[in-house]
Structures are given as structure tokens and as C-alpha cells.
Amino acid sequence: MTDIYGDIGNVPWRGNVGMRYVYTNNDFDGIKRDREAGDILVPTKLSDDYDHWLPSLNLSFELTEDLVFRTAYSKGFVRPNLRVMTPTTDVSGGNTNVKVDKPASFVKPYDADNYDLSLEWYNRDGSAISVGLFRKELTGFFEDRDTCPEGDALVIDALGSDVVREDNPATG
Secondary structure, eight states: OEEEEEEETTEEEEEEEEEEEEEEEEEEEEEEEETTTTSEEEEEEEEEEEEEEEEEEEEEEEEETTEEEEEEEEEEEEOOOGGGOOSSOEEEEOSSOEEEEOOOTTOOOEEEEEEEEEEEEEEETTEEEEEEEEEEEEESSSOOOOSSOTTOOHHHHHHTSSOOOOOOTTTO
């Protein structure tokens, strides 16, 4: 981060600009069913990583002695909840239904572009009246994915039975 300042005509301004780099490496230990080794559960390890460049800019303009306009931009991200990041397929159900939760070790964080504007009037010592606007644009919050991936035997293997996948053009 570095501080910046200057004048635009007779309007002094100041602020800062910065950049942050974040690298994340996740290693998850779990279990999986190995049908070729006698239908046993064996340890498995899944790894994933991602990185982010996070710029920021903050500026304030002293329009008059008691009126300040501020603006800011920053990029951020939110990591997924660790409770949903399981490396193991979970199968539950009864005679008439089956619920399969596939591994979620590769859930990515979502990104946010943050924009802020404010106008502040310092009408007397120790007092201020201000109005502000902000906007947050989220990306990566929802993921598009095929619910019936072609050739995905993970669900059928996890059932541990003689279930056979039949492709249905209407449902995948």
C-alpha cells in the first residue's frame, strides 16, 4: 500500500492504493469405497488450491473546509464454509429412496467487487452528517454444473449395490 495525494484545481485530495496477494492450499483427508479391493473403505486425500490478487483504492476530496467526498474500490473474496468441504461421498436412505452427497472438496470461494461513495458534511466540531452509497458485485457464488455428468460412476459406485446407471435424455 502506498499513500497518494495532490490537488485538482483548488480541491486537495488524498488516499491510498494497494494490492494484496492471497494463496490458499487445501488438503482434505477422507474415505472412499474401493470395490476392486473387496468393497472396503480406504483413506483418500484430495487437494485443491487457488489464489487471488486483491487491489484497493481509497480517495477523499476536500470540496470545502467542511465538506468531504470519499470514494473507494476494493476486491475481496469469501472462502467456502469448511463444514461443506467434505472429501467423502455420503450415501443414506432406505428401501424407496437414496440421498447421495457428492464430495465438495473443490468448492471455490466467491469474489466481490466493492464500490463505495460518501459525502460528509462536518457541520460543527465533533459532529457530521453523511450520506453514502455502496455496491457489491458477487461472482462465483452460484456454480453451473451438470447434475448428471456423462460417465460419472461416483454415485453408482458409492451405493455399493448392483445399481446400474441408465442415461435418460430427459433427465441427464
